[in-house]
Amino acid sequence: MSLFSPEVLLAMFLGGLYGAVFGTLPGLTATLALSLFIPFALFLPPEVGLAAIISLCATAIFAGDIGAVMARIPGTPASAAYAEEIHDLGKERSPTFALGLSALASALGSLVGTGLLVVGSLGMAAIARQFSSFEYFWLVLLGVTSGVLAAPHIAKGLVAFALGMLLATVGYDPALGNPRFTFGNVNLLGGINFIVALIGLFGLSEVLYQLLKGPGSSSVQPAPLRGSASLFFLEPLRLILRQRGLFLRSSLLGTFIGFLPGAGSDFAAWIASNFQRLAKGTKETVVLAGASSNNAAVAGTWIPALSLGLPGDTLTAIVLGLFLTLGIRPGPELFARHLDLVVEIYGVFLLASVLIMPLVGYLGSFLVGLASRLPRGVLLGGIAGLSLLGAYAINNNPFDLYVLALLGVLGLLLRLGDYPLGQVVLGMVLGPLLEQHLMVSMIKTHWNVWSFFERPVAMLLALVNLLFLVGLVWLRLRQARRLKAFEALAQREEG
Amino acid sequence: MGWGNLVGVLAAGLGTLAWVLSLGLPKAEGPGPELFPRVLGTALVLGGLYLLWEKAEGLRIRLEGAWLRVLFLTLLFLLAPALVPRAGIALATAIAAGVGTLLAGEGWYRALLTALGLWLLAYGVFVRLLGVPA
Numbered sequence: 001m002s003l004f005s006p007e008v009l010l011a012m013f014l015g016g017l018y019g020a021v022f023g024t025l026p027g028l029t030a031t032l033a034l035s036l037f038i039p040f041a042l043f044l045p046p047e048v049g050l051a052a053i054i055s056l057c058a059t060a061i062f063a064g065d066i067g068a069v070m071a072r073i074p075g076t077p078a079s080a081a082y083a084e085e086i087h088d089l090g091k092e093r094s095p096t097f098a099l100g101l102s103a104l105a106s107a108l109g110s111l112v113g114t115g116l117l118v119v120g121s122l123g124m125a126a127i128a129r130q131f132s133s134f135e136y137f138w139l140v141l142l143g144v145t146s147g148v149l150a151a152p153h154i155a156k157g158l159v160a161f162a163l164g165m166l167l168a169t170v171g172y173d174p175a176l177g178n179p180r181f182t183f184g185n186v187n188l189l190g191g192i193n194f195i196v197a198l199i200g201l202f203g204l205s206e207v208l209y210q211l212l213k214g215p216g217s218s219s220v221q222p223a224p225l226r227g228s229a230s231l232f233f234l235e236p237l238r239l240i241l242r243q244r245g246l247f248l249r250s251s252l253l254g255t256f257i258g259f260l261p262g263a264g265s266d267f268a269a270w271i272a273s274n275f276q277r278l279a280k281g282t283k284e285t286v287v288l289a290g291a292s293s294n295n296a297a298v299a300g301t302w303i304p305a306l307s308l309g310l311p312g313d314t315l316t317a318i319v320l321g322l323f324l325t326l327g328i329r330p331g332p333e334l335f336a337r338h339l340d341l342v343v344e345i346y347g348v349f350l351l352a353s354v355l356i357m358p359l360v361g362y363l364g365s366f367l368v369g370l371a372s373r374l375p376r377g378v379l380l381g382g383i384a385g386l387s388l389l390g391a392y393a394i395n396n397n398p399f400d401l402y403v404l405a406l407l408g409v410l411g412l413l414l415r416l417g418d419y420p421l422g423q424v425v426l427g428m429v430l431g432p433l434l435e436q437h438l439m440v441s442m443i444k445t446h447w448n449v450w451s452f453f454e455r456p457v458a459m460l461l462a463l464v465n466l467l468f469l470v471g472l473v474w475l476r477l478r479q480a481r482r483l484k485a486f487e488a489l490a491q492r493e494e495g
Numbered sequence: 496m497g498w499g500n501l502v503g504v505l506a507a508g509l510g511t512l513a514w515v516l517s518l519g520l521p522k523a524e525g526p527g528p529e530l531f532p533r534v535l536g537t538a539l540v541l542g543g544l545y546l547l548w549e550k551a552e553g554l555r556i557r558l559e560g561a562w563l564r565v566l567f568l569t570l571l572f573l574l575a576p577a578l579v580p581r582a583g584i585a586l587a588t589a590i591a592a593g594v595g596t597l598l599a600g601e602g603w604y605r606a607l608l609t610a611l612g613l614w615l616l617a618y619g620v621f622v623r624l625l626g627v628p629a
Contacts, residue, residue, distance in 0.1 A: 043625040155549070156499070159506045159542040166513055166535045173528035178521050180528055181513075204572065211564045211598055377599030378609050384568065385592025385613035388575060392584050393627045398576035405572035412565070417502035435531040447525035 003347040008051045011044070012351060015052030016059040016360035023063030024075045025379075028206075030060030031314050031422065035202045036383070038195050038322055039390035046326065047344050053322075054348045057315050059360050061265050061298055062106035065291065069098045078297075081269035082290035085283040092283075100232035101284065102291045103361030104240060105247070109292030110353035112251035113258065113299025117306075118346050120259065124307035125335045133444070134452050136308075137437040138461035140430055143310045145465060146260055147426045149472040150267060156419045163410075164427020165434075167192050174432065175439040187399040192407075194321040194428060196391045200404040201421055203387035205411025207380050212412070232362055239284055246276070246285055247292050254293030258300020264313030264422075268297035295357075299349055306330060306342060309433065314422035317429040503546030510539025564598045583629045585622055589614035 002008070015037075022033035033056060041049035064076030068083040069090040079086075090098035131139075144161065151157025171191030173180045182188040240247050250272040257268040272293035276286045301312025309331035311317035323330050328338060335342055391404040414421055445451040453459050513536035517529035571594055579587045593610030597603070621627040 155542050155545050158538060159502070159546065162535045162538040162542065163506065163509070166509065166532065166539065169513075169532050169535070173520075173531075175528050176521060176523055178528055180520060180532070181516055207595055208565050208568060211568065212561045214561060214600075375601055375605060377596045377601030378605055380599040381592045381594075381596025381601070381606065381609040382613065384595030385588045385609070385617075388572065388591040389584065389588040389613070389617050389621060392579060392587075393621055393625070396628050398579050401572065401575040401579065405569055405575070408572065409569055413498065413502050413505065416498035418499055419502060431531075431535075438531070442525065 003051075003344060003351065007045075007048050008348075009351075011048045011052040012055040012348065012356050013360070015055035016352070016356040017363070018052075019056035019058070019060035020063040020066070020360050022056075022075075023060035024066040028379075029076060029202070030057060031318070031425075032202045032206055032383075033060055034315055034318050035195075035198045036386045036390060038198065038318065039393045041322065042195075042325070042394060046328075046341065050341070050345065051348045053319060054345065055352045055356050055360075058106075058110055058295065058298055058349070058352045058357060061294055062103060062291070062357055062361060065102040065106075066099065069095050069102070077266040078264075078269045078294040079290075081266070081294070082273040082287050085273075085286045085290075089283045089287060094231060096231045097235055098287070099361060101236040101239065101287055103358050104233065104236045105288050105291035106295040106361070107353050107357040108240060108247065109251045109254060109294070109296040110299055110349070110357060112248065112292075113255045113296035114346065114349040114353055116252075116255045116296075117299045117302050117349060120255075120300075120303040121307040121342075122335070124303060125332045128308055128332045131332075131457070132455070133437045133440040134455055134458040135461055137434065137441055137452065138458055138465055139308055139310060140434045140437060142461070142465050142468060143304075143426075143430050144434060145469055146472070147423055147430070149469070149476065150264075151420045151423055153418070154476065156417070157423050160414065160419045160421070160423035161427040163414075164424035165431030166427075167197060167407075167424075168428045168431040169435070174436045175443065185399075187397065192403055193394060193400055195325065195394050196400045196403050197407050197428060198318060198321070198425060199387050199391045200407030201411040201414075201424060203383055203390070204404060204408030205415060205421070207384045207387070208408060208412040209415050210376070210380050212416075229362070233358070240288065243285055243288055246281075246289060250276075250289040250293040251296040254296030255300035255303075257293070258297030258312050259303050260312070264301060264315075265294040265297040268300075269294035295353075302345070302349075306334060306345065307332065309334075311426060311429050314425050317422075317425045320429055321425075500547050500549070503543040503549075505543070506539045507543030507547065510536040510541075510543060512536075513539065568595060568598055583622075584627060585614050585618035585629060588617040 018037065019030065019033055022028045023030055034053065037053070037056060041053060044052070061076060061078050064074050064079030065086055067073045067075040068079050068086045072083060072087040074080040074083040086098050086102060089101070148154065148157045148161050151160070168191065170181045170188055172178065172189065179189055253272055253275075254265070254268040257271060258265065269290045273286050273290035276289040281289070298315075301316045304310040304312050305316040305320055309320065309329070311320050320330050323334075328334065328341070387404065387408075388401065391400050392398070394400065411421060411424075414424065441452065453462060513532045517532045517536065520529040520532075521527065522529075571591060575587055575591070578590070582590070589610040592613035593606045596606040596609040601609075618629075622629045
């Protein structure tokens, strides 16, 4: 099946629209959209499912801007970084122009990210072929460290990560192949199904959380899109061409941040838009910086995912989980055995950037108007039904529904405590990898710990880990000190 | 006490459980299958205790009427493994969707429509088209 076959193109288009609806409605995240879609994707041919998934991820992040323009309610955390500016821009100039700028900056940012994805992942995969379990151990540890430290609250990030890793220890252990934490239940021998866990943590927990919160006033009341297609496409394009230096810088920065495991598009958008605010940029340039960087980061997260098997964010963690479910091993092996799949991923990213994002951006703005009129209760009921259906359809095993319910409650408690759910998913993906590389290395060298520092690249990666840890802790402490000083100043002014 | 503290207690409890259960795992030459769960258990206990000790921020624990709705839906999902083999996945999905809609405060009419929509999806797409056992 080629990239331009009707099935693939239709999957991309529908995946894009689905992502746009979920990205726009506050509380419904790209992760939730993907969690509910995965059970469908398992039944589709890999190239069709993957096309829909990539299109969904790319558009959901952009679509967070639709809610921000229409009602100052960002649909995703990545859009929250510049929600004020894009909303004001919509009021001052026109919602059509604001959405056009967002769609085009997103599309072109994604295009830059895709270019770097091709070069970066091929290069990384070539280097990674030389890696042994020692180097992989340090790489995965880097992903764990950055994932924990990227959380808004480090201790909560650590607990969430450790919980995810602990969930992944259920089943056969990689060292001796003995059952572990199965309590004698044969259903747990294969471990906790990653996709069931995902639906529980994101789907069911979202319904439970919303039931607890009660009806909110978070519906998007879309303003009608007025103005010509030129206001949507041409004027923003002129602005981007005028600001091409800023656009390129933000896109490169976004791709680099996306490349760092655990950072993701939210982080990229905040950093790029804050840089522009510090440089006293206009509303247009802040939006341009934020929108181009967060979508470049989406492509950037796929670089370590494809070439090393390390997820860059929650979405790629889910995709890696899907790969493993389908028996596809990400990493250098993927390029050797499934090069057609890799080429398709590049192609879909390219098409999604050039065609789907601007088109779905334009159509999605109208479609979201319809979706946002859907009563909240109907939406929650739909998610509850889809969670049950999706969790059962994966293995046709009723036992999975117990896991779904328990993880739904766990997800609710974590949400109430303000723990990052994404870190639980990253932990579930990175935990088994970390343990596997640790145990293989240790068994190989009869528990000689120094063997982790004997190979030059391993030593270099160990040093990178150390520098990363020290650097991030220092940054966080500096941030905390500044925040305290700011709060003290605010209190003095109030007094 | 806030929810953050309560989850800290839960994390410390799970960490302790991981430690206790890892004592019964088979031994290997040098550390074996018990090593990783113990490392994680330690991280959970330390992190959990720190979060328990930390000043509560954010949501405070208050058990209100809304919790009954949460409890009801959770019970429905816990009963689902017994319901699916008897009623079939399409009907179970419809029941979950309908009850979820009702609990979210919508009327019977909308709940029935949602249930019907999800039944059509489950039966038409998953059972008939994708071959999921009914």
